[in-house]
Amino acid sequence: MSNSQTERNGDVQKERSMALQKELVGGHFDALGRAKEEGRKVVYTFVPGNLTELMRSFDLLPVLPEINALQSGMRKLSGGYISEAEKQGHSEDVCTYVKCDIGMLKKGNVGPTGKPIPEPDLLLLSYTGCCTFMKWFELLKQEYEGCPVAMLHVPYQADGQVHSHYRDYIVEQLRSEVIPKLEQVSGQAYDEDKLRSNLTLSAEAEDDLVWVLESAKNVPSPIDAYFGGVYYIGPIFGAFRGTPEGVDYYRTLRSEIEERLANKQGPITPDGELDEERYRLVIEGPPNWTSFREFWKMFYEEGAVVVASSYTKVGGLYDRGFRHDATRPLETLADYCLGCYTNLSLPARVDLLEDYVRDYSADGFMINSVKSCNSFSAGQLLMLRQLEERTGVPGGFIESDLVDPRYFSAANIKNRIESYLQMLEQKRGAAA
Amino acid sequence: MTTDLAQLVERVSHLFEDLNFQSVRDWKSEEPGRHAIGYMPIYVPRELVHAAGMLPVGILGGGDRLEIIRGDAYFQSYICHIPRSTIELALTQRLEALDGMLFPSICDVIRNLSGMWQMLFPERYVRYIDLPQNFDPAVGGTFWRQELDTLRTDLGRIAGREITDRELQHSVSVYNENRRALRQLYEARSARPWLFPTSEVYLVLRAGTVLPVEEHTAIVRRYLELAPLEDDRREQDMSRVVLVGMFCEQPPLGLLITLERAGCWIVDDDLLLGLRWMGGDVPEDGDPLQNLVIAYLEQSAQTASVYQPEGRRGTWLVDSVQRNVAEGVIFCAPSFCDPALLEQPMLVAALEREGIPHTQFKYSENTGQFAVIREQAGTFSDSIRLWSEA
């Protein structure tokens, strides 16, 4: 794929930021493993609309069941967990993140480090952009009967706007519902200064993340903003927003990408550095996790690079200008929750993707429609038509699932991707 | 059947089968300047629409009579059926009588459908009704009041006049009438289900989604008088069941008939729950908007799409079983219905704690075959009767 020089560089770079990330995540799971003996409290919550800075200001440790589910998917454990949940009466029709999580719980709740994840002291139901979240934590509540639940209802941006009463509603819920429960669980009083300093760190890391994601505007792109992007968003969507470690990670990552850019290097793939960028794509929808590598390979072996994706915005749309603002701590958390990608209306999503196709000089766009997630998937076929009309660029459509291995048909998906890329090639040939 | 009842049933059946919403078109053409506003399940404050002099119209999919040609082009195979047929109705000009559409927060599919509507029909009024999931009057109540205020202003703009408090108070009172009539109907059916077969009750109820509320209340009352006059409706040895899961996508009528033929009296259900959303009356005096807000916070039906703070899911179901002296519960949910299917294991757990028997199956609005359901429901009915005799 590349000469030995760049390959060595690739490995070195991979080591720096990847190792850092591995350290962060490993450290977090270790802390979780020790939480009970050290008397630290654990809060379960979701990625979209997560209130990491606030939780951290109470010294609480976040656990994100979606991340556990996707990691189970990557470790090929999700299939077994899902069957376990279905055996317990969960329908085959519903979200496999939920079933994977329930199945994992039934089988001892062992996390990626091999140690059990501690039980929650609080279920912080950040009800943002996904109706299934509510049912998910109601189901967990049945498992952890004594555990309190804090519900944070984030209104949907149905008409593409944040109305001031939405923000007020969220801030009021933070004051009357979320903060009191965090205080009660942690035994600490709400400390706004601490929250402010966390928020300042968030904004710093967000600047660097945005720089990294936008580096894909360069031709060739130094990153893959989807398959690589899911790694880049890991710390900030997970437990490390508003932490010094998070800031450090993004500073390191940015300097690596700066270097790649200066050297005109393409993205790193599991098979080494991509040496020819043949197609630039925008992708809508989450990836498949059970066959993540195989899925990625279907793109990079054709020279297809993803230059922008909506999935990497489920935990916040920083590239559209939003930054956590320490001067208005609760209001900024409200704005953050309101702005997550899955909380946007369909027309707003189409607008965003249209901009991505143009701003990132994409040759095409592709939708990976996942069975589990109606928040993403319902309406994607209309989005496809609208985007084709508005951009004049043809779209591709593939179907899979998040973590249900039964819904990843490799031959079928590969066939579609190839057909699609060949169509782009043919059109390009005709235009030339 | 007496002529009077036969006529009533024919009328409501006709309304049910009319996929062109002719009755709504007729209502609009009776007076120039009239407007109609569509709404999807579950709950919308119909009082506001009524107070604006408009007709609220329930849009509940296309049932099993509509051939889906364009609607399928918009949805993947793993998405439920109601959005396909709803799009189909709209794309085939069957919803031309509607001046706007309200999409309550049932689930992500219906939520996204509101966005699809905005893109497909940019000239029409569309509003997503984000029901509050916080029940503190100062928090969720304030939010909900602002949402209702916006809706009130929007509807007033379409109507060409402001909606006054007096009009709204009047609307609350006519809807209270309707709710009382429906409560009576449900109580009457629970007491003597053989007089009020659910396949008929459903049609009477369903008429309430297209008729002006005053007219619907009269039909319900009339039905309550007429149905008991039928000589051939006699008590039979059948089991009493509560039916759950049908709050959004509608079952085909054949499914309800099948359940009754299989030996099940349906003594409670969550069919067309929005018409019966409030447990009691909404206060008629004082600030009518605030009354609607407080009624929502305090009197809402419990269903899968509404959060229940700190509560155990399913208490309402156990209550219903006990109140209606039911012997079992049938979970009958649409395929791919996230809220109903995710809720089900919690409801099952609640029933099992009380030792209440249950069975379950799935349908879609256009299911055409009931053989399996007939057999399953029949077996269930037989087994719970044996069980309750033992």
Add this chain to the structure above:
Amino acid sequence: MKVFIGIDLGSTTTKAVILDGKANVVGRGITNSRSNYDVASQIARQEAFVQARFKLTRDAISADSELSGVEELFLPLLDRKFRLNHHVEELDRLAIELHNAADGPRHAAYSGSLHELLDEIVGEMRQRAGKHFGALAMRKSEFFRDLAAADYMQLAEEQSDPKGITFETLTGLFDQAILPVENSTSAAALEQLIDEAMDAALEASQVSMAKRVDRLRGAVDAARAEVLDEVATVGTGYGRQRLPFPKEHIRSEILCHGLGAHTMFPETRTVLDIGGQDTKAIQVDDNGIVTSFQRNDRCAAGCGRYLGYIADEMNLGVHELGPLAEKSTCHVKINSTCTVFAGAELRERLSLGQKREDILAGLHRAIILRAMSLLARSGGIEDQFTFTGGVARNPAAVTALHDLVDENYGERTTNISADSIYTGALGAALFAQRGHQEAA
């Protein structure tokens, strides 16, 4: 002569098309796909080469003004002679394989009488071969497997003995023997069969042609001397990943179908292809370049395979479904095209007393409804509209399609070619030919 080959490896059949340097079709071949895609593509190719040779012969004859009209008599004759020879040659190989199989240890007890019986059966099959290839013969299939199986099974049933050599024993032997026969025709053997058929056809023309026979021989000899120089091959279709070609010689079937349909009907803008297990809706521009496409999702509901299940369930041949559905007077509405539920729904409807033809008409409409939604997803139906794939040969499906297109899009010119099954292979061959031109 330079030729370009396109091969379409479908889930049910494998097709080959040969083009000359000017993109004229000179030969086509088709065979049933089998577990071995290599062999399937070899056989389809060989058949296309036979056709190409015949086409050259036809062209050579018609090029001679003195032989005007002779090709219309000579070619059918040649075709029959060749097919008969080929069939007999395959029967010879079948006999050998049957005897090999009969030598297995399981048959030791009655080995002697088994060999005798097989000789008798194959002997009778040889007798019947002529009938299959008479001038007016109607063959149920063009595949050796099908023709031989029909004869063999009938004879085996007559000659088997429940107490001695059973019918099951005989069918077991056939199943064992047919595979190597199907999979081992060599190109050289075929060339020789063609040669022999040409000689035999010339021989047979001797009397009627009288003095012109030498001119005819001259034309035929010129045609057989022509070297077919295989310049480039492109593969496509469901099984294309398994073709033994370099990657650059493989094209997606979407592109091939688009280009193939455009070539057959140059005004085509929308293509619908319903194959064995996949349905495609394709939009093309005025150069046959694909602008948008949609395929069915992961389940095979509404594809040709679904009709196969229905046919099995009704105990009918898949080709009988369409004509039967055409007899319907009252359509039944079918809501599910799910292959998993098809059987149950069918039985329930039959038990309700609904008529077979009415149910079938409903099923055909349901399949086309699925296709309509794919078409809508891909951007609708523009004029002209071309329908391809195995299901395009089913009259009830075509009727349902016409109705639904009319109802939803108004009048559209709908093209269906008798050769529509070769659309993908034709597109592939065109890619081979264009690729060569560009490189040149």
